[in-house]
Amino acid sequence: MKKILKDINVKGKKVLVRVDYNVPLDSNLEITNDKRIVATIPTIQYLLKENAAIILIAHLGRPKGKVVSEMSLKPISLRLSELLRLPVKFVSGDCISPESKKAAATLKSGEILLLENLRFHPEEEGKNASGEKDKVAMDAFAKELASMGEVFVQDAFGTVHRSHASTAGIVKYVKDAAAGFLVEKELKFLGESLEKPVKTFLSILGGAKVSDKINVIENLLNKVDVIIIGGAMAYTFLKSQGVNTGTSLVENDKLDLANELLKEAKEKKVEFLLPIDHIIINKVDFVNKQIPKDSEVKTTIDEVIPEGFMGVDVGPKSIEKFSKVVKSAKTIVWNGPLGIFEIDEFSKGTVEIAKLVAEATENGAISVVGGGDSVAAVKKAGVDKRISHISTGGGASLEFLEGKELPGIAALPDKK
Numbered sequence: 001m002k003k004i005l006k007d008i009n010v011k012g013k014k015v016l017v018r019v020d021y022n023v024p025l026d027s028n029l030e031i032t033n034d035k036r037i038v039a040t041i042p043t044i045q046y047l048l049k050e051n052a053a054i055i056l057i058a059h060l061g062r063p064k065g066k067v068v069s070e071m072s073l074k075p076i077s078l079r080l081s082e083l084l085r086l087p088v089k090f091v092s093g094d095c096i097s098p099e100s101k102k103a104a105a106t107l108k109s110g111e112i113l114l115l116e117n118l119r120f121h122p123e124e125e126g127k128n129a130s131g132e133k134d135k136v137a138m139d140a141f142a143k144e145l146a147s148m149g150e151v152f153v154q155d156a157f158g159t160v161h162r163s164h165a166s167t168a169g170i171v172k173y174v175k176d177a178a179a180g181f182l183v184e185k186e187l188k189f190l191g192e193s194l195e196k197p198v199k200t201f202l203s204i205l206g207g208a209k210v211s212d213k214i215n216v217i218e219n220l221l222n223k224v225d226v227i228i229i230g231g232a233m234a235y236t237f238l239k240s241q242g243v244n245t246g247t248s249l250v251e252n253d254k255l256d257l258a259n260e261l262l263k264e265a266k267e268k269k270v271e272f273l274l275p276i277d278h279i280i281i282n283k284v285d286f287v288n289k290q291i292p293k294d295s296e297v298k299t300t301i302d303e304v305i306p307e308g309f310m311g312v313d314v315g316p317k318s319i320e321k322f323s324k325v326v327k328s329a330k331t332i333v334w335n336g337p338l339g340i341f342e343i344d345e346f347s348k349g350t351v352e353i354a355k356l357v358a359e360a361t362e363n364g365a366i367s368v369v370g371g372g373d374s375v376a377a378v379k380k381a382g383v384d385k386r387i388s389h390i391s392t393g394g395g396a397s398l399e400f401l402e403g404k405e406l407p408g409i410a411a412l413p414d415k416k
């Protein structure tokens with residue numbers, strides 16, 4: 001177990017907090033969604049109550065080690081100040097400049113300082129000024145950041161799967177460190193559902209590619225009782241069993257692997273459910289996510305997809321079959337939509353299953369949904385408030401499900 005915020009002494013201390021302020025901005029640099037900023041408020045308020053001096057560190061976008069003025073965190077400091085109704089100090093230019101260091105050094109208890117975009121420095125992502133991998137440069141940068149505070153709080157779950165200066169590097173240079181409230185919640189739900197699942201443990205996996213989720217499937221085969229596969233991934237599995245999949249999105253180079261995974265599931269007595277019918281179309285506009293006017297949409301009678309058609313959602317019989325499993329599950333981990341849910345006509349499978357997951361949750365199941373598109377899907381179904389936990393880090397939650405060690409978590413000290 002890693003140390004959490006309440007395990008460490010922050011009273012009156014200078015606390016560095018890694019936050020996730022990677023928010024969307026429009027062309028006028030207005031924040032279009034401030035959810036990530038709002039989400040950091042509980043950790044900040046706790047630190048204020050403890051009379052800490054708070055130094056927030058974060059990144060925005062991909063400036064690739066250069067100063068890009070459109071990716072300045074200045075607009076975020078203004079919004080945070082509005083939300084907290086407190087001043088938030090901000091130093092333009094460079095997060096470890098003499099001005100930034102002076103602002104940190106003179107910061108008093110109960111004050112808040114946001115430093116400029118960490119990724120203006122290539123060292124944040126483990127590179128030197130020439131863009132080469134350079135661990136020594138990363139460590140030196142981490143040490144400079146650490147020197148501005150006394151203790152460190154990791155609250156940016158979206159970046160903990162990266163081995164960066166502000167995730168893995170900084171911890172060894174501070175007196176103490178812990179997971180903030182947001183990271184604590186992620187570890188609790190993702191960790192407990194995988195380590196101590198109440199049975200029946202169901203995993204629902206969807207999305208575009210098997211290749212993105214091979215490691216997740218392999219890891220989950222050792223933990224779950226049932227796996228439901230939907231989305232385009234399902235067609236690679238069906239084709240590997242000799243089923244005709246028409247023009248569906250299939251990864252032909254992953255057919256052997258899909259076959260192996262199905263065999264492994266059988267050996268491990270994991271029930272592996274694939275769709276038994278589909279919604280199909282003869283052409284789709286993937287770029288604009290639209291149904292062309294002259295296209296034909298049909299529902300198949302079984303798992304076979306006729307030539308010239310592609311599967312775009314699971315069919316009604318599949319929903320019926322899957323719903324029985326969802327209703328009886330006590331732990332549910334979901335990643336990836338079951339169809340092209342961005343098109344309303346092909347969102348039924350995803351939306352219906354999302355509603356069933358919400359119902360199961362109300363009947364006592366623990367449900368964890370992760371990954372950008374899955375989160376958008378449960379929101380589309382209008383059930384996001386009825387899920388036990390929605391993971392905020394797409395990449396990080398996927399790596400957690402793969403059973404990988406997350407460098408930003410591994411670096412944090414263990415509870416005594």
Ligand code: AMP
Pocket residue numbers: 206207208209212230231232233249311312313335336337338339340341342371373374
């Ligand atoms: P992922 O990021 O791997 O979770 O994939 C999400 C994407 O998979 C979404 O944009 C969906 O539109 C897409 N997707 C789901 N089902 C299908 C399908 N049957 N055919 C093509 N794309 C799909």
